[in-house]
Amino acid sequence: MRRLLPLLSAGLLAGCTGWQSALAPRGPVADDLHGLFWLFTITCALVWLAVMLVLLAALLRRPPDGKARQERAMQHSARAIGGAVAATVVIVAGLTVASFLATRSISAHAEDALVIRLRGYQWWWEATYADPRPDQNFITANEIHVPTGRLVRIELAAADVIHSFWVPNLSGKQDMIPGRANSLAFTARKPGTYRAQCAEFCGLQHAHMALHVVAEPPEAFERWRTAQVAEAARPHGPEEDEGRRILESKACGACHTVRGTQAAGNLGPDLTHVGSRQFIAAGMLPTTRGSLAAWVADPQSIKPGSNMPMVPLTADELQAVSAYLTRLR
Amino acid sequence: MKPWHAAFLTLLLLAGCKREQRQYRLDPAIAESLDRVEVLPVGINGRPPRVITITGDPYRTNAYQLSQGKRLYAGFNCQGCHADGGGGTGPALMNGWWRYGPDAVSIFLSIRDGRPNGMPAFRDRMTPEQIWQLTGYIQSLGATRASGAAPSRNDAMQTRPAENRAPAMSRLPSPYEGGP
Incomplete structure (x- = not known):
């Protein structure tokens, strides 16, 4: 144990330098x-x-003896x-x-601050980039990009229960309370990916409610923003075409939006550029075609209690949907 | 009272603290069978899938399932036509008058396949499990008897009594009172 102790404490300390510290x-x-x-x-x-x-x-110390000494004490x-x-x-x-x-x-504020409206759901995040030019607005989920060196102001809200926003590497913690507007500001100094975690117990999958903050140089951020404003990528080939048809005609489109298609639901995360995000299901799995297929096939085994239902699909349909979702970069 | 009496009673009381079981994942075969309702040729009334009866009618007696139904009621904008259950463009859901029958299968079919004059079909918008959850919640809206299970309460005000203050209605309307 004595030999293990330094090793253990070194391991614990290593946890203090990561992307969520x-x-x-x-x-x-x-x-x-x-x-x-x-x-x-x-x-x-x-x-x-x-x-x-x-x-x-x-x-x-010995108690003092004698009355005079006691009084002095x-x-x-x-x-x-x-x-x-x-x-x-x-x-x-x-x-x-x-x-x-x-x-x-x-609670700092600046004229040129980038404003992002962040809304907490059980158990994912909806991010709205509120640009003064209406055609430059867009909604994304579970991953936000920010330019380095510019003040970012996050306006916080919650859809169902109390959540809390905390990117330890960048800023303090602020609650997201239904019916109440909170906000928080930060500036990222260096490019990098930082992990945020819901910091207020919000139900069964609280621990699996992560948000990734990608800080990048202003030019790269502007490129990302332009790509996000654009409509969803067109399907290439018959398999992806079929995937898009299924997404529009089955239950997927009732809850998810893919801009540029008939899928326009607003109960679940926006999927317009789901393939461009690093993770799916609020930090559960890295985005790959396999993980997308696994998530669609059986969400309740991966994240029990989440509101994503198991939509009955055949194996071919699942292949097509995962091919199309991977295309949505 | 001897100490072991007290211990025995405490254990007995603790046995009562059973938490409601939440079923998140249905076996795919069961999920599929939820869509198989036997219905009379007129499209009203029938027999629900056997699995619902066997598992103790979870969509009416399980608070989690009712809560999911309530979430879907708001999420799929049932309010748009039926308001909080009092009706608007669509008929009321809590006054005891059902155009297509008050039983679960009739309500399930109304949601899944739609009905004439405005009720859309949600067949391709929700899974059968979700339609059953919504059915259970809608049945609880017009319930005349108190139930041990209720969905979670609203944070904002609503125009009907809270679901956990069941029943919403003390008795069914008599035929002499006239319908809507």
């Missing part, structure tokens, strides 16, 4: 929070250490208690001010 800040807001975390941790550790030392001294302890109270007031007040200053940046 508040200890690996990748933006100014996360920097502030990271600083605040260490300020609190170190201050509290020092206070704890001081209290323990005083306690140890008190335990080891009483005066001493009155002074010590007064000093400790004053120190507590100063420390708590100081931490309060530090906390206020550090968390101010979460």
Whole structure:
């Protein structure tokens, strides 16, 4: 065990540097929070250490003998208690001010901020890029892209129960409450993919409600945005044609939208560019033709309780649908 | 009371804390059989799939299934015509008058195949399981008897009594009162 302990703790610490960690800040807001975390941790550790030392001294000291000495000791302890109270007031007040200053940046606003409306569902995320030009608006799901170096403002809402939005590498945590508008801001410093996780227990598949934030240089972001605004890719070949026909004529189209086709439901995630996302089903599986087919064939085995029903399809139909979904890049 | 009496009683009480079972995944063969209803030639009334009877009528007695029905009621915009059950463009669902029969099979068929004068068919929009969930919820809207199962409550106001304050109606209308 003694030999295993360093290994284990190293393994735990390694968890603090990944794509979902508040200890690996990748933006100014996360920097502030990271600083605040260490300020609190170190201050509290020092206070704890001081209290323990005083306690140890008190335990080891011999009680004073004689009346005069006892009275002097009483005066001493009155002074010590007064000093400790004053120190507590100063420390708590100081931490309060530090906390206020550090968390101010979460609600920052700027004229040129990129605004994304994020809506939580059981158990996935709907993202609306609200551009002032109406023809540049689009809806996507479970993966958002942001340009580096530009303030991003996320407007949070929830469709059913309370969810919470948290990208530890980029910003703090904010609840998404039905019927209430919350918001949160961050700026990504470096390109990369960061994982967000619903941070408020929201039901059976709470743990499988992930969102991926892809930060990329402004030019790459603009390319992505233009691709997302476009209608869905056209099917190539008879198999993909058949896939599109099934998607439109079976139950798929009642809940999902694929812009440019007759599928226009709004109960489930928008699938217009589902093939371009890194993951499907809110971070459950990496996007491959196989995982798309597995998800359509039997969603309740992969994510029990999710609202995606098992739509009866033959093997050929499943092949066609998965071919078409892979095409939707 | 001796300590072991108390322990025995506690165990007995704990046995009552059985949580409702939620069935998320149906065996594909069972899911398929849910579509097989035996119906009279007039298109009203018939016999539900045997599997529903065997499993204890989950679509009426299981709160999860009723909640899913309620979700579908909102998601597929039943409100658009039937409002919260009081009716609008379409007939009311909670006044005891059923144009095509009050039984589960009639309601299932109304949703699946549609009815004349406006009710669309949802055959290709929902799976049979979902249609049964919706059927169970619609039956609970017009229920005259209290039930042990209710869907989750609304956060916003609605124009009908809450489902968990069953029954929605104290008695069926008598033929002398006249229908809509």
